[in-house]
Amino acid sequence: MKIEFITSKDNSLFKEIRQLQATGPKGQKARFTTGQALLEGIHLVQTWVGDPALKFLITSELGLQNPEIAEAVYDHVEICPDTRVYQLDKGLWDLLSDLVNAPQLAGLLDLPENVLNPQKSVATISGDVIILDRIQDAGNVGSILRTAAAAGFTQVIALTGCAHMWSSKVMRAGMGAHRLLDLYEGWSIQQVLSAVTAPLYATxxxxxxxxxxxxKELIHPVAWVMGSEGHGVSADLMAQAKGVSIPIDPRVESLNVSTAAAVCLFETLRVRRA
Structure with missing residues (x-):
């Protein structure tokens, strides 16, 4: 296995990693420009071991001394021999603040085509789907994706205004769920209404x-709509959906959106198993 070394913070790949770590529009622009997302830490890299979309692995001398990291690197390179492996100087890892306390392994993953072309028309999306309406907290988005995968809901649409689903923070919260899901982001309400065939239910x-x-409703395909933390589901989308309430103690104002999603998805699963 050939290992390439990065010793300077001026290295172009190192700069790219830093840009992909950025939050908000800056990070999203970097992902669109490079066509890649950053996998941070051993768990996310292990999720994509053997997938040709994982084109670059980045580690360190200390990282390769970790048996779990070494196994992931060698296993992936054996399956995907065109993978490029880079070793960073320890001082450079210290500059990657999000990776300081994590096992020293990262990867660059080619993004799916539909992510790079979010405006490309999708004729229909049949079956169950989750629709995220302007959910801005990356932890909430990632948690919902993880819950979706666990409950067997494989299609997720994020409307414009949501935290970017392939951002580093969302991917860390998703804990590898991205690989199990069909993800669409940057959609408009009109795109949703045109493409989704299941009836919409909004919490x-x-x-x-x-x-x-x-x-009676949950035994058939459903489209669960989860609204933003502060404002709920938008009026235009609510007008096309049926409202669903989750019974809670009246002394509690509301549930966190990721918790509400978990309750709805697993109730759907329970009904169908029963």
Whole structure:
């Protein structure tokens, strides 16, 4: 296995990694420009071991002394021999603040085509789907993706205004769920209404339906709509959906959006198994 060395913070690949770590529009621009997302840490890299989309591995001398990291690197290179492996000087790892306390391994993953062309028309999305409406917290988005994968919901649409699904923070919170999901982001409400075939159900405090009385509705494909932390589901989307309430203690104002998503998805799963 050939290892290339990076010793300077002026190295172009090192600069690219730093740009991909950026939050908000700056990080999203870097992902679109490079066509790649950053995998940080051993768990995310292990998730994509053997996938040709994982084109670059970045580690350090200390990292390669870790048996788990060495195994992941060698296993991936054996399956995908065109992978380029880079070793960073220890001082450079210290500059990657998000990686300081993690096992010293990262990867650059080629993004799916639909991520790079979010405006490309998708005729229909049939079956179950989750729609994220302007959820801005990366931890919440990543948690919902992880829950979706666990519950067997494989299609997720993020409307414009959501935290970017392939950002470093969302991917860390997703814990590898991205590889199991079909993800669409940057969509408009009109795109959703045109493409999604399942009926829309939106979580809201005053919904006309109560979640635990929806056996008849949940045995069929559904499109769960989860709204932003501060404003809920947008009025235009709510107008096309049926409101669903989750019964909670009246002394509690609301549930965190990722918790609400978990309750809805696993209630759907429970109904179908019953």
């Amino acid at each position: 809201t405090a005053d919904g006309e339906l109560e979640l635990f009385h929806m056996r």
